[in-house]
Amino acid sequence: MLTIKKLSIQIENNIILDDLSFSIEDNSITSIIGYSGIGKSTLVKAIAGIHHFSAGAIFYNNELLNNTKVNIGYAFQDYGLYPWYSVKKNIVLPLQIKKIAIDQAFYRSILIQLGIDHLIDRYPSALSGGEKQRVALARAIILKPQILLLDEPFSALDTINRTKARDLFLKIWDEYRPLCIFVTHDIDEALLISHKILILRDNSYIQIDNAVRGKLKYDPEYVNMLHSLQEMIAGSN
Amino acid sequence: MNKKKLIVSTILLLVMWHVASLILNKNILPSPLKVVPHLLSIFNSKLIIHIFYSFSRIIFGILFGIAIGWPMGIIVGYFKKADDYISPIIYFIYPIPKIALLPIFMLLFGLGEFTKIFIIFLIVLFQIIVNIRDCIKDLDPTLYYPLNALGSKDSQIIQHILIPASLPSLFSSVRISLGTSIAILFFSETFGTTYGLGYFIMDSMLRINYVEMYSGIVVLSLLGLFLFILIDIISNKYLKWQ
Numbered sequence: 286m287l288t289i290k291k292l293s294i295q296i297e298n299n300i301i302l303d304d305l306s307f308s309i310e311d312n313s314i315t316s317i318i319g320y321s322g323i324g325k326s327t328l329v330k331a332i333a334g335i336h337h338f339s340a341g342a343i344f345y346n347n348e349l350l351n352n353t354k355v356n357i358g359y360a361f362q363d364y365g366l367y368p369w370y371s372v373k374k375n376i377v378l379p380l381q382i383k384k385i386a387i388d389q390a391f392y393r394s395i396l397i398q399l400g401i402d403h404l405i406d407r408y409p410s411a412l413s414g415g416e417k418q419r420v421a422l423a424r425a426i427i428l429k430p431q432i433l434l435l436d437e438p439f440s441a442l443d444t445i446n447r448t449k450a451r452d453l454f455l456k457i458w459d460e461y462r463p464l465c466i467f468v469t470h471d472i473d474e475a476l477l478i479s480h481k482i483l484i485l486r487d488n489s490y491i492q493i494d495n496a497v498r499g500k501l502k503y504d505p506e507y508v509n510m511l512h513s514l515q516e517m518i519a520g521s522n
Numbered sequence: 523m524n525k526k527k528l529i530v531s532t533i534l535l536l537v538m539w540h541v542a543s544l545i546l547n548k549n550i551l552p553s554p555l556k557v558v559p560h561l562l563s564i565f566n567s568k569l570i571i572h573i574f575y576s577f578s579r580i581i582f583g584i585l586f587g588i589a590i591g592w593p594m595g596i597i598v599g600y601f602k603k604a605d606d607y608i609s610p611i612i613y614f615i616y617p618i619p620k621i622a623l624l625p626i627f628m629l630l631f632g633l634g635e636f637t638k639i640f641i642i643f644l645i646v647l648f649q650i651i652v653n654i655r656d657c658i659k660d661l662d663p664t665l666y667y668p669l670n671a672l673g674s675k676d677s678q679i680i681q682h683i684l685i686p687a688s689l690p691s692l693f694s695s696v697r698i699s700l701g702t703s704i705a706i707l708f709f710s711e712t713f714g715t716t717y718g719l720g721y722f723i724m725d726s727m728l729r730i731n732y733v734e735m736y737s738g739i740v741v742l743s744l745l746g747l748f749l750f751i752l753i754d755i756i757s758n759k760y761l762k763w764q
Contacts, residue, residue, distance in 0.1 A: 353673035
């Protein structure tokens, strides 16, 4: 379980997040939603150990979270691929950093499921946005991480490819069900994917259970939930 | 460099040279029709040993410059403390024309090979340190995020980010410093040696053998061209991703 206690993040005298506490269970997906600039990505970066925080603590299974000990997979919004490395080298880089031998069967299955097995010798500059996004996803899961962080991974895709990528992600996630945090600005995406939703607002936050996960988009319950989420984000609820 | 264009521009240069020699009509500017056949006739018997010496000096100077300058540029660019202490020293030494330091090195190290290689090394060294340092400092901070999230060590950041990201700057530094290096090489070969293209050209001039002198000048410029092409080939091999 990932537990965040009284977390505050300040960047150059601006308070980005203040006194944030919540916990996320293993084998679940939590979406973080909220307006642009509210601190969604900053929060995820703090969990990954990229951003330092000014107060509070992050625990994983009752121990302070340390990214040298816990494997964290991270798919970045701008992909974060290294232009000088081939697709293959980019994907297996986390294994090299963590000094873990490559699981060839798992590696092959990721490549095939994501449809990038024919791209492994290319450089990122020769890939489309959608291909880069799939490579970034492959790199995030190659470690079979305990914590999987996805920062708007499908934002660069058109509607059709977005739905495809989302279904594919859920299929891959279901195989070993890591604790996953999913940043999105798309409320529909949050409702379709996640078990819990964390709504970040100015000076406050709400964590709710997603009771409509798996329901159809036109189900009355789904529509009600969508409306109440919209109100919560706007801060009127 | 395009092969066809290279041939065309070489022919154009030779024609211009030939016309100039006809207009001037003096021994001081012999026609390429005299120089090129002479060059070919003395290439194996006389020139090759001088080319070997000049080439070795410049290559060793550049390689030592890379070996010291590349890691130093990375360290100064990445580690704030190193930048605070080392950059002021670099700023102090970098603007000094290195040729002005030659008398000091001659007195310190003598007139031998070491001084000649050392002066080329210095020219390349500072160009590389400054360029690599600036390149590292200009890197987008988000480039570090994927490795930071994996809890990677500084050594891994150097291996997977700083070395490959600074490679284009390394090649451009070597290219930029190559012209100055050849000029300095020529100058340093005019004393304390009987080998090298600088010696060969000056010796031919003193013997009033202008055809031979021009042969040396042509070979020196071809050496520069060869080195530029060599750098292009190596950089194309290692910068395929660009």
